[in-house]
Amino acid sequence: xxxxxxxxxxxxxxxxxxxxxxxxxxxxxxxxxxxxxxxxxxxxxxxxxxxxxxxxxxxxxxxxxxxxxxxxxxxxxxxxxxxxxxxxxxxxxxxxxxxxxxxxxxxxxxxxxxxxxxxxxxxxxxxxxxxxxxxxxxxxxxxxxxxxxxxxxxxxxxxxxxxxxxxxxxxxxxxxx
Amino acid sequence: xxxxxxxxxxxxxxxxxxxxxxxxxxxxxxxxxxxxxxxxxxxxxxxxxxxxxxxxxxxxxxxxxxxxxxxxxxxxxxxxxxxxxxxxxxxxxxxxxxxxxxxxxxxxxxxxxxxxxxxxxxxxxxxxxxxxxxxxxxxxxxxxxxxxxxxxxxxxxxxxxxxxxxxxxxxxxxxxx
Numbered sequence: 001x002x003x004x005x006x007x008x009x010x011x012x013x014x015x016x017x018x019x020x021x022x023x024x025x026x027x028x029x030x031x032x033x034x035x036x037x038x039x040x041x042x043x044x045x046x047x048x049x050x051x052x053x054x055x056x057x058x059x060x061x062x063x064x065x066x067x068x069x070x071x072x073x074x075x076x077x078x079x080x081x082x083x084x085x086x087x088x089x090x091x092x093x094x095x096x097x098x099x100x101x102x103x104x105x106x107x108x109x110x111x112x113x114x115x116x117x118x119x120x121x122x123x124x125x126x127x128x129x130x131x132x133x134x135x136x137x138x139x140x141x142x143x144x145x146x147x148x149x150x151x152x153x154x155x156x157x158x159x160x161x162x163x164x165x166x167x168x169x170x171x172x173x174x175x176x177x
Numbered sequence: 178x179x180x181x182x183x184x185x186x187x188x189x190x191x192x193x194x195x196x197x198x199x200x201x202x203x204x205x206x207x208x209x210x211x212x213x214x215x216x217x218x219x220x221x222x223x224x225x226x227x228x229x230x231x232x233x234x235x236x237x238x239x240x241x242x243x244x245x246x247x248x249x250x251x252x253x254x255x256x257x258x259x260x261x262x263x264x265x266x267x268x269x270x271x272x273x274x275x276x277x278x279x280x281x282x283x284x285x286x287x288x289x290x291x292x293x294x295x296x297x298x299x300x301x302x303x304x305x306x307x308x309x310x311x312x313x314x315x316x317x318x319x320x321x322x323x324x325x326x327x328x329x330x331x332x333x334x335x336x337x338x339x340x341x342x343x344x345x346x347x348x349x350x351x352x353x354x
Contacts, residue, residue, distance in 0.1 A: 002237050002244075012188050012196055014212045016290050019189055019196050024239060027315055034239040035191045037214055042289070060179050061288040062199060062211040067179075068288055075289070105330070107338040109287050111238040111245055112219070112252070113193050116287060118338065138204055153282070161284040161295065165342045 006031065016075065039116035043086040044073040044162040046104070046170035047096055047123040054149050054167070055094045055126075056158075058140040069142065069152070070160045071167070073118075082106075082119035090123055094141045099125030104169040109161070120166045122173055146171060183208065193252065216293035220263040221250040221339040223281070223347040224273055224300040231326050231344070232271045232303075233335075235317040246319065246329070247337045248344070250295075259283075259296035267300055271318050276302030281346040286338070297343045299350055323348060 003024040011019040018038040025031050047055040060067050074089035076082065083101060091097055104120040144152070149167050152158040158167070180201040188196040195215040202208050224232040237244050251266035253259065260278060268274055281297040321329070326344050329335040335344070 003239055012212075014198070015210070016212050017196075017214065019194075019214075021191070022239060033192070035189075035193050036240045037194060037196075037291075039287075039290070042287075061285075062180055062201060063213045063290055063292050064285055064288050068285065070288075073289075105341060106333075107336050107341055108238075108241055108245065109338050110216075110219075110291070110293060111241050111247075111337055112250075113216070113240055114214075114287070114291075115240050115242075156283075159284050160288055161286050161338060161342065164282060164284055165338065165345075168342075168345060 003027075003034075035113055037114040037116070039075075039114055040078070041076045041082070041117045041119070042073055042162075043076065043082050043089055043119045043121065044071050044166050045086050045090045045098075045101075045121050045123050046071050046166040047090055047094065047098060047126055048146055048170060048174065049124075049126045049143075052146050053143045054146045054170070055090075055096060056142045056144060056149065056163075057093055058142055060138065068160050069158050069163075071163045073162060083121070086119065086121045086123070091129060093137070093139055095129050096123075096126045097129045098123035099127070102173070104166060104173065107165075118162050120162060120169065122170045146174070180204070180211075212290055214291040214293070216252075216291055217255070218253045218259070218294045218296070219250055219339075220253065220259055220266055220296045220298065221248050221343050222263050222267045222275075222278075222298050222300050223248050223343040224267055224271065224275060224303055225323055225347060225351065226301075226303045226320075229323050230320045231323045231347070232267075232273060233319045233321060233326065233340075234270055235319055237315065245337050246335050246340075248340045250339060260298070263296065263298045263300065268306060270314075270316055272306050273300075273303045274306045275300035276304070279350070281343060281350065284342075295339050297339060297346065299343075299347045323351070
């Protein structure tokens with residue numbers, strides 16, 4: 001069912017993404033191009049405290065030209081393990097340290113054109129450290145009850161895919177644990 | 178909370194994605210770059226028949242160099258409405274026509290670098306027409322009970338984000354309707 005790679009053009013090498021265009025031969029013999037955005041992968045963290053409140057971050061997103069309310073998230077550094085990245089990003093973005101971290105889902109984000117994979121975690125047993133934010137991120141931390149966050153999916157106030165999936169999965173996990 | 182756009186470089190204009198790099202001034206005064214992948218948006222369809230089976234498609238994905246089992250999906254055409262696109266893609270990929278189509282979620286896929294939005298639908302009251310597949314897509318249609326598809330998320334056999342979210346949302350909607 002695969003495709004034969006004939007050649008590959010590197011279009012762009014960036015900080016967050018690379019872009020290449022592969023020329024491939026399909027099983028039918030036809031030759032076509034595949035535009036592929038390379039990404040190191042990312043984590044998203046649903047952090048719920050002992051009173052059932054979840055930590056969200058409000059952040060301007062240039063790609064969509066608006067501020068979005070999302071779960072804390074960030075890109076894997078070179079060679080970094082996803083769980084370590086989740087602990088780091090949660091601490092950097094919110095100041096909280098999680099004693100307990102569990103995987104919810106690992107998934108491809110948009111496999112039609114990108115190799116990005118997201119690792120979603122549930123973080124609990126939180127203690128407040130100090131907020132350390134990366135230099136070009138302006139992030140406002142918001143705490144809302146998990147049930148309220150789930151309502152905000154219905155109203156469209158939360159409209160980021162990883163956040164929607166993470167919040168739904170976290171509720172299901174917390175209900176059964 | 179926004180960023181001032183200083184300049185924008187068009188790096189690539191493709192069939193599925195465009196890439197641009199914006200130079201922006203942050204509220205702090207610091208200047209940085211934003212790599213932005215432009216995408217027209219896409220639909221995903223959870224199509225469930227009267228016996229509770231869901232239509233999935235097996236398809237080689239060059240970006241991740243493997244075959245993935247996903248819900249039927251496709252990219253919006255110029256000026257196309259999302260619901261019309263969902264009906265068209267379901268028919269093209271599986272041959273099924275849906276009498277009833279309901280929105281599940283609309284979400285940004287990866288707003289850190291892309292403006293892609295996915296419109297997820299639940300399609301029911303299915304009737305079989307004829308499969309018409311786009312020329313460079315080799316697609317195998319698979320029908321499995323919805324509960325089995327949900328198990329396949331747990332086993333990792335389904336590991337595509339829109340498919341995971343769509344299947345979970347479809348089950349919740351069907352349980353309450």
